[in-house]
Amino acid sequence: MLKTICYISDSSEYESIESIKKIYLKAKQNNLKRNITGVLIFHNGNFLQVLEGVEEHVDLTYDKIRFDTRHRNIIKVINNTIEQRIFEDYNFGFSIVKSSQEFNELNEYLNWLKQADNKVANKVILMVENFIGVLT
Incomplete structure (x- = not known):
């Protein structure tokens, strides 16, 4: 069964672009292993992430994030x-x-998705x- 989780959180410290890239690369590597797709957005110390994939893998990934000290107020x-x-078709499956x-490319993708009229x-x-x- 497939599942999606969307969460928002605050960064525990203001992250530099380099540290965000490291977080992203590690997340991408782990998510590819588990066949998890989604999107990760970081701006002004806040994260929004959508995870989607097999239910057990998504739950396990979210639990790891919940206990990651780089996140607060999840x-x-x-x-x-x-x-x-x-x-699944967005920018090779996982993106920051x-x-x-x-942002414009993501907006175009979201507008395309709206045509499917899927409730979730x-x-x-x-x-x-x-x-x-909030970002623009």
Whole structure:
């Protein structure tokens, strides 16, 4: 069974671009091993991440994140089973969004997804759009 979790959190310290890249590369490596797709957005000390994949793998990954000391104030905002992945075709499955161009590309992808009119996908899209709206 497939599942998606979307959470937001504060960084425990203000991260440099280099430390964010290290976090991203490690997350990407671990998520590829578990066939987890999604999106990771970091801005002004805040994370928004969508994880999607096999339920056990997503839950295990989220539990590791919950106990990662680099995160504070973690709030799980979406925790649903899904019929299909939302971000499977987005930028090789897992991405960190850090520039205006990447925000625009993500917005284009989200607009494309809206056409599917999937209830869970629409909840995830709204969360990401709201987070991006804070950024622009």
